[in-house]
Amino acid sequence: MTTAAERPAVGAPLVERVLAHYRERTLAELLRHIPEQSPPYLYDLAADYPTRPCKGLRAALCLVTCAAFGGAPDRALNPAVTVELFHNAFLVHDDIQDGSELRRGTPTLPARYGVEVALNVGNAINLLGLRRVMANRRALGGELAWRLFEETELMCRQSLEGQAMEIAWIRDNVCDLTSADYYRMCLKKTSWYTFLYPCRSGLLVAEGAGTDATRLDRFGWYLGAAFQIQDDVLNLVGAAEEYGKEIAGDLWEGKRTLMLIQLLERATPAERARVVRHLSLTRAQRGPGAAEDVAWLLDRMTAYDCVAHAQEAAAGLVAAAEREIEGVLAGVPEPAADGDGDGDGAEAEQARAFLRALPDFVVARGR
Amino acid sequence: MTTAAERPAVGAPLVERVLAHYRERTLAELLRHIPEQSPPYLYDLAADYPTRPCKGLRAALCLVTCAAFGGAPDRALNPAVTVELFHNAFLVHDDIQDGSELRRGTPTLPARYGVEVALNVGNAINLLGLRRVMANRRALGGELAWRLFEETELMCRQSLEGQAMEIAWIRDNVCDLTSADYYRMCLKKTSWYTFLYPCRSGLLVAEGAGTDATRLDRFGWYLGAAFQIQDDVLNLVGAAEEYGKEIAGDLWEGKRTLMLIQLLERATPAERARVVRHLSLTRAQRGPGAAEDVAWLLDRMTAYDCVAHAQEAAAGLVAAAEREIEGVLAGVPEPAADGDGDGDGAEAEQARAFLRALPDFVVARGR
Structure with missing residues (x-):
């Protein structure tokens, strides 16, 4: 899916290199779970947005967090694919709501296929995300699967409420907002599914259902x-x-x-x-x-x-x-050397470097 | 919610009487779980469609099936509310897709509030449905809750695929369909969430996760x-x-x-x-x-x-x-008398009469 031209060169900064690496793993897994049998204009279009050029930040952050806290990133693939799917469903519905023409440089699904089809495709992507939540039970056991289900529902709820706040502000022409209002909306609409959910789910997979998953909130x-x-x-x-x-x-x-x-x-x-x-x-x-x-x-x-x-x-x-x-990483034991049967020492070290470099990347990025 | 004029008289046929009874129980439970705190145009509108005049057939069928097979209908309230919520979310999205003006005699949500708000409200209702699926864990235990989660995902999938089939037929102007194609589409788009899911979930609650829930398919x-x-x-x-x-x-x-x-x-x-x-x-x-x-x-x-x-x-x-x-009811033992601590004998008997009378009702109804 990633062409050579899009893949960052060896010398590219750490964050982009790690993003590209995990994006490849996530996308392969995501595509593997899109049903091949499909009525026209449903699952066949579910892969459209996810395969367009993008950073894959949310999935990568989930895998990276798992690695940084001593887990094997592969065990976090389901939650990583989950957040990527819900994100893309959100984008499809958002493009309907905004009447947007372009997404990642090419026509949006509603612009290309109309609202009727696009709304269904958004719902189909959500449903594929939910299937990944169900898949956690077999992969991670019932207890952890329930925790991840709860986290997923909470993430969807926060995103929806944040978006509703923003829509209501425009609709009712609210003009007396403060920056505190803006930040509250951001927390719900953007932070939760882009950062809190990936970090929480990564922590849960690395450390188990009983851990304090709010440490990176x-x-x-x-x-x-x-x-x-x-x-x-x-x-x-x-x-x-x-x-x-x-x-x-x-x-x-x-x-x-x-x-x-x-x-x-x-x-x-x-x-x-x-x-x-x-x-x-x-x-x-x-x-x-x-x-x-x-x-x-x-x-x-x-x-x-x-x-x-x-x-x-x-x-x-x-x-x-x-x-x-x-502060949070200071409280984590240094990763064990390779061969402990769980996380990989070098990968954990790289993951921590990624987390440290991410803040600067977030504002330095061009898109 | 139900006015005296809408409530059937004592002499009204059994099916309508039972529908009205269970609709009241389901609606009270459904409304109890709509968050009071809401950004404008979100949960506040989630109760709109469910409280409009309607039969409440899907929820009633779930509760009735549970009762008919010896379960206490109250234990099936979560699945009953789940199907009612997913049904209403489906209607909201459907009204966006069709550009419909009226639903149950009054303007549709998209006609009244626009696509932007209506799409969010549909998603919010879906999410409230998912919360009821989560609530099964506490009410019914983990094993049964997972089974109901699987059934819910399957129901959503079938409905979505059925609707996609129908949309594709119109979009691609398919004119060589046979009645077999039509029946296949019906099974997915209509039968699954209107009849199969309510019956399956009612059976599961009455008889436990290990039962054959397909007997009423x-x-x-x-x-x-x-x-x-x-x-x-x-x-x-x-x-x-x-x-x-x-x-x-x-x-x-x-x-x-x-x-x-x-x-x-x-x-x-x-x-x-x-x-x-x-x-x-x-x-x-x-x-x-x-x-x-x-x-x-x-x-x-x-x-x-x-x-x-x-x-x-x-x-x-x-x-x-x-x-x-x-045939199916012939294989079920007669309900025990009252006071066995589980299902209610009279309610079970009435539930069976309802199931027997339902087929005729389905085609005799005026709306």
């Missing part, structure tokens, strides 16, 4: 917030080809980013009124003056240093995540 | 096919107020019903060509002549006795279902 929360801020920043300033989405699409959609919240706080009353008016209209209602409005929003965000402020916030979160991971 | 399969045929017939000939959906909507959508398959088989080559041409166009493409086309289709279906033929097929399925349930 703060690490994940900081990272998730930094990740989302960086995503929002890239949407504003990233180059179209590199990012693969419509530039400043968030300003068209009225998405409540940290930058927008900052702008609403810092703008003059007249400017604020113009922002609120812009936000109160749907894309269709805005008419021909819309592009000008969006350009003006971008200009005001620059004038009030909103992007720089958001980047500073992200940098603070990265520093906090780095302190967190140091 | 044929009963459920016959009933599901009769149910779907009757649904399609009502769509063609039912009165708008009573049925609550657009009349002949299936002909507008190009839905592959037994009647349409019959018409394609019986029509002259010229008529067949006109049917195929009509089916090849989307609603938007059909233009002003569409209503005339639909009226002509209806007329041809009458001329070729397609509705009468479908009703005969349904009657045959009802007779087969009646033979099936007699």
